[in-house]
Amino acid sequence: MPKVLISDKMNPKAADIFRDNGCEVDVITGQTPEELKEIIGNYDGLAVRSATKVTPEILEAATNLKVIGRAGIGVDNIDIPTASTKGVVVMNTPFGNSITTAEHAIAMMFALARQLPQADASTQEGKWEKSKFMGVELTSKTLGLIGAGNIGSIVAERALGLKMKVIAYDPFLTPERAVELGIEKVTLDELLERADFITLHTPLTDQTRGILNAEALAKTKKGVRIINCARGGLIDEAALKEALESGHVAGAALDVFAEEPAKENPLFGTEGLICTPHLGASTSEAQVNVALQVAEQMADYLVKGGVTNALNMPSLSAEQAPKLKPYMELATGLGTLAGQLLGDKVQGVSIEVEGAAAELDQKPITAAVLSGLMRAYSSTVNMVNAPFLAKDRGLDVREVRHDREGDYHTLVRVSVTTDEGVKSVAGTLFGNGRPRLVEIFGVTVEADLTGDMLYIVNRDEPGFIGRLGTTLGEANVNIGTFHLGRRDAAPGGDAALLLSIDNRVEEPVLWNVCQIPGVKEVKALSFG
Structure with a gap:
């Protein structure tokens, strides 16, 4: 059960809204910064007005914090850049007063x-x-x-x-x-x-x-x-x-x-x-409105994943969230795959959507791609701080929407610019809404992006699959699924393999795979 702290005086109905939506809530007002630092680590959400100052020191201590809600418009009392780098959503209520x-x-x-x-x-x-x-x-x-x-x-x-x-x-x-x-x-x-x-x-x-x-x-x-x-x-x-x-x-x-x-x-x-002493929002109607709105917005995010009136990430209503969820799962997987395969080579990224995906709000999809891509550089990345991490690294991020529908009814493509040119991965959703990889660096494949995997580029020649199976079997590595695709139509060119395996492969095993004749590249992948 998400736990929320209301740290400023607010209409009591706000606490009722949190409880009615399945959140545990504490109302503790008038704290000193030191007192707030002592307890803020226990909470997933923080609801404030203007009295509480959410400083970098407070955010450093907020180890579990996911969202800050300001009952009102102004957020001068919240350090939004620090909150963003910490992956904390900051919301306000711009229409309540x-x-x-x-x-x-x-x-x-x-x-x-x-x-x-x-x-x-x-x-x-x-x-x-x-x-x-x-x-x-x-x-x-x-x-x-x-x-x-x-x-x-x-x-x-x-x-x-x-x-x-x-x-x-x-x-x-x-x-x-x-x-x-x-x-x-x-x-x-x-x-x-x-x-x-x-x-x-x-x-x-x-x-x-x-x-x-x-x-x-x-x-x-x-x-x-x-x-x-x-x-x-x-x-x-x-x-x-x-x-x-x-x-x-x-x-x-x-x-x-x-x-x-x-x-x-x-x-x-x-x-x-x-x-007058800052009375702009001081009517009984406005005070009730902003308190109720911030509670509804924060509970919506903590319980259902809806994002409303956020200042540091794209909005995503509770109604949109279920429809976008499989796309965001696909986008995160594609970004994670590109980040693990290309690492520090990434200079820019283009996110393209077509078919059914082109009818959706692309901002959450882009944020999901970046959250996967930036995992190559940070272990504490999410949809909030990923765009800021990408900006800090100087990455050029572009969005492209195609009205056309190609081989798939819906498609998301992530194209990454490197010194060696542009490399792309693409995925779709199957009928059951399950994300599926359909292309990797020009090779057509069909694979899930889950658990632990091995990515191998090799010469397309007889006997290779047998040698790989023997090597992994001797290392007690069990293969779950096996996906193979050719980069070149004719035999003898390069082929790409994606193997799902039951557990992560250790470095000595990777070294042994690299020694198999015909292997050009090996990468261990993980999709948590």
Whole structure:
């Protein structure tokens, strides 16, 4: 039974979902990093919000961890690169608090336009300064979205309902999606020059950090108002303070800060500033939604193998998993075979699918091939860390999809580039869904990829099979199945043998096989 730790405060229904799906769950919140390190090795899953910091030290101690689930969008508190190299899936819940965060951004925009917090404070002090708080209308104003993804698109929809004109800067926004949303796609400079209000809805990355710096703020329209309910660090806070004090920026509403909790900040007290303590996702509905979603996603992965909203591997729904499972088993076997036969010679790999395989999501198949291929270089490899290991080794990975159907109703081919050229292995699924190798380095064969095997290349000549059988028999090696194919159509060329054997062949036996006349290559293979 998979065991899960909930280490941050979360709706109690999350624990019930884990239990209902066959997981054992402990709820232990408020731990120090040292306390978490002491116990994390006991768990297969870790469910967190923002309080728990999943550092490299924690991950080093998490010897059994398979998945980390973040109840929310931001994963700044999780070291994803380290988790990936450790083979740990990292998930978030990007849609659970989208509406709540978008509504908060709209509320902040209204507060800026009408100076609501300042007017409230003044009125409650008995001042009645009606003429002091002259606001602006939102109608007909231009709203500039930096980021038009899930939350940004909801903000756009709400703003259009307020009769605003919406423009957006987002490198990933397609022209078709912009038309669908009813917004105009622009460059960042165009947005800065035209927008009356700017709101940010992008993750914090190396590319977006400080996207509104002093230089960018200088390009904005005088009197612009800025809202950030996304991530601290997107705005250069010192530059924003200067722009507010100079009057170039009429107002700013911030829900997030570069350093949190922001109990002190140079911006505090600046005229025109409105602040809230990271309330974007703080509604009762959102808190329930993200807790339930992360529990469902993690249980789905631990129990059924479904992968939803993962940040470091392809998604694979619980419905897709049974259909893709035999293909992934085949892909892993082909990758393992290529890795064991070619080892350090691998420079690049191409994964081709055709027939029925071409109708499936290819990303999980590619990840499975790489997990098998990378076993030649690491003993702790899986579908999560294999793509990262391949990248670290500088391997060129390509995916090819063919609409055609050839000799087999479905086919997966793994072609590996080496100094000696391109070598490929291919496999199919038989009617019972069982993976089957059908080609190895140009030789047609039919073989299972299971257990221990011997791969032998030899001259195709009379008597060879008898000599091989005698050698293995004298070494007490029992042959389970025997698969033979010719590389050349005419007799006398090269032939390839794949033998399944009952146990792994030791080095002295391999040496004896190498001494058989006609042997050109011998490899012991293992498919765990």
